[in-house]
Amino acid sequence: xxxxxxxxxxIGVIRFIGGFARFPLITxxxxxxxxxxxxxxxxxxxxxxxxxxxxxxxxxxDGFFTDRLGRRVMMIFSASLILTSSSALFLLAYFxxxxxxxxxxxxxxxxxxxxxxxxxxxxxxxLTPEDQRISAFSFNRIMSNAGIGVGLIVAGIAWDIxxxxxxxxxxxxxxxxxALFVLCxxxxxxxxxGYEKPKSILFSRDKFLLLISIYLAGSILFSQxxxxxxxxxxxxxxxxxQVLDATLLYxxxxxxxxxxxxxxxxxxxxxxxxxxxxxxxxxxxxGYIFFGVTSSLYYLIAVVIVISIGEDLVLMIxxxxxxxxxxxxxxxxxxxxxxxxxxxxxxxxxxxGTSLLFIFASExxxxxxxxxxxxxxxxxxxxxxxxxxxxxxxxxEMESAAKET
Numbered sequence: 001x002x003x004x005x006x007x008x009x010x011i012g013v014i015r016f017i018g019g020f021a022r023f024p025l026i027t028x029x030x031x032x033x034x035x036x037x038x039x040x041x042x043x044x045x046x047x048x049x050x051x052x053x054x055x056x057x058x059x060x061x062d063g064f065f066t067d068r069l070g071r072r073v074m075m076i077f078s079a080s081l082i083l084t085s086s087s088a089l090f091l092l093a094y095f096x097x098x099x100x101x102x103x104x105x106x107x108x109x110x111x112x113x114x115x116x117x118x119x120x121x122x123x124x125x126x127l128t129p130e131d132q133r134i135s136a137f138s139f140n141r142i143m144s145n146a147g148i149g150v151g152l153i154v155a156g157i158a159w160d161i162x163x164x165x166x167x168x169x170x171x172x173x174x175x176x177x178x179a180l181f182v183l184c185x186x187x188x189x190x191x192x193x194g195y196e197k198p199k200s201i202l203f204s205r206d207k208f209l210l211l212i213s214i215y216l217a218g219s220i221l222f223s224q225x226x227x228x229x230x231x232x233x234x235x236x237x238x239x240x241x242q243v244l245d246a247t248l249l250y251x252x253x254x255x256x257x258x259x260x261x262x263x264x265x266x267x268x269x270x271x272x273x274x275x276x277x278x279x280x281x282x283x284x285x286x287g288y289i290f291f292g293v294t295s296s297l298y299y300l301i302a303v304v305i306v307i308s309i310g311e312d313l314v315l316m317i318x319x320x321x322x323x324x325x326x327x328x329x330x331x332x333x334x335x336x337x338x339x340x341x342x343x344x345x346x347x348x349x350x351x352x353g354t355s356l357l358f359i360f361a362s363e364x365x366x367x368x369x370x371x372x373x374x375x376x377x378x379x380x381x382x383x384x385x386x387x388x389x390x391x392x393x394x395x396x397e398m399e400s401a402a403k404e405t
Contacts, residue, residue, distance in 0.1 A: 005127040008136050010184045011120060012143035014177050019147030019254075021173025022082070022113065024155035024166065027250060029106060030229040031236070031243055032163055037099045044229055045354030051107045052347030055114030056340045060203060062115045063336015066122050067329065072187045074119040074332075079178040081112035086174040090167040114343060118335035125323045125331055126188040134265050137319050142258050149254030156247030204337040208392055209325060213338045215385050216277070216318050217345035219378040221352070223284040223314065225371045226291070226307065230353030238364045239295040249304050256308035264312035273317045274386035278379055280313030285379070288372035292365035318342065325392065 033039040033047065066074050085108035092102045120140075128136040151169075158166040204210070225231075232246040268276045287307035294300065318338055326334035356367035 003132065004136055004139060007185055007188060008124055008127050008139065010180060011124060012140050014180050015120075015140045015144040016147035017173045017177050017180075018113075019144040020151035020154075021147075021170045021177075022086075022109075022151075023144075023148045024151040024247065024250075025106075025109075025170060026227075026229070027152070027232050027247060028155050028159060028163060028166055030232050031159065031246075032093075033099075034233060036163070037102075039099065041233065041354040041358045042351075044233070045351040047103050047106070048229055048350035049347050051110040052343055052350070054107060054111055055343040056347065058111045058114040059118055059336050059339035059343055061336075063118045063122075063332040063334070063339070066119045066332030066336070067189075068332075070187050070189050071119050071123045071126065072181075072185060074115065075123070075181045075185060076178070078112050078115035078119065079174070079181045081115065082109060083171070083174040083178050085109040085112055086167075086171045090164070090171050093164045093167045114339070118332055118339045121319055121323070121335045121339075122331040123185070123188045125326070125335075126328075130324065133320060133323050134268060134316075137316050137323070138261050138265050141316055142261050145254035145257040149251045149258070152247040152251040152254070156244040156251075159243050159247075203340070204330070204333050206325070206334070206337075208388065209322065209334060209337060210341075211388065212321055212385065213318065213341040215381055216321075217341045219277075219281055219375070219381075220314070220342070221345040221349050222371050222375045222378060223281045223310075225349065225353050226284075226288070228350045228353045230350070230357060230367065233354070233357060234291075234364060234367070235295075235300070239300075241295075241297060245297055249300060252301060252304050253308045253311070256305050257312055260309050261312050264309070267313065268317075268320070272386065272389070273320055274382055274389050276313040277317045278382040278386075280310035281375060281379055281382075283307055283310030284314070285372050285375035288368045288375065292368035292372075321389065 030044060030048075033044045039047070062074055062078070085105055088105040089102070089109060091097075092105055121137075124136050124140065125133070154169065155166045158169070232243070235241045235246055235249075236243060264276070267279075284307050287303045287310070290299065290303045294303075319335075322334050322338045323331075353367070353371075356370055357364055360366040360370075
């Protein structure tokens with residue numbers, strides 16, 4: 001993707017480092033809570049729910065200040081918080097601290113990551129024309145998943161040696177991220193002609209933004225369950241697989257995402273965001289049935305390949321839709337609002353998954369059948385949402401044409 005702005009490419013490198021050093025902590029810490037701290041399924045779900053719930057105000061405040069203080073200030077602030085909390089997490093693990101301070105440090109790390117999402121999306125949108133948005137967002141997604149794939153392998157190996165090793169890797173990654181933000185990413189926000197200072201609000205009142213964000217977040221709440229704590233707990237407990245098997249399956253997921261993302265981009269351009277989103281969601285719903293049917297690692301590999309293609313069609317859609325409808329002087333507000341709604345979904349998601357494992361304690365495969373059924377149900381709203389997106393796109397084109405004349 002040679003035509004992308006230099007800063008977008010550097011952000012891609014930062015996303016690679018974050019994927020490598022930070023994302024695998026979700027799997028590692030889930031297992032750390034269960035096997036080291038001996039927390040129950042519901043306690044683990046509660047921890048991840050609290051972390052995700054606190055990301056809601058973090059997203060809103062980041063969007064608010066991104067439009068007022070600029071992109072660079074908020075990037076550096078979020079990276080500094082990530083570095084501080086990562087260092088605390090490593091020290092607590094190294095000195096075998098009790099669960100509560102460890103949980104607090106991990107929640108702070110989640111808040112820092114949440115602060116980073118809206119401002120990075122705003123910066124990428126600033127630096128790319130609309131016809132390059134799919135390429136720009138997919139480049140960052142490919143880089144992130146490439147980092148995740150490598151990081152998961154390292155995390156799985158580190159678990160067998162000493163989990164503290166990967167907490168140190170996370171500190172090193174956070175330090176490099178912070179340095180790149182400070183040294184290599186200039187301010188990207190240029191105020192629009194005729195700019196008026198936006199009203200001091202944290203949460204956007206744009207009805208279309210709220211409609212599309214709530215629908216996408218509601219669907220993702222169930223379609224992305226395998227990316228929460230339910231999956232590693234299920235396959236190491238119910239299926240009897242090893243921790244390294246879990247990290248390798250997630251690593252395979254990232255490899256498939258990287259390979260198929262360009263094809264997914266072409267499909268999204270040809271058939272539209274919501275149709276692509278619906279097809280990806282359908283692949284997830286079908287795949288989860290097989291999670292319940294089989295405990296074979298080889299069959300699970302095949303299922304992961306299928307749902308990874310679905311992920312290429314699903315997870316980038318909220319960013320694309322928001323980048324198109326957000327006014328240039330309010331991008332932080334729009335991305336912050338969308339991220340906050342997504343965070344509300346993700347805050348409930350781990351508790352849903354672990355609660356289903358608890359409810360179906362003797363027949364845990366029914367947790368996946370339940371998730372699959374609800375994911376199928378969310379598809380019923382896709383035709384209505386697709387029509388609204390098309391209507392909004394036509395209205396946007398007419399407004400642009402009127403301004404040009």
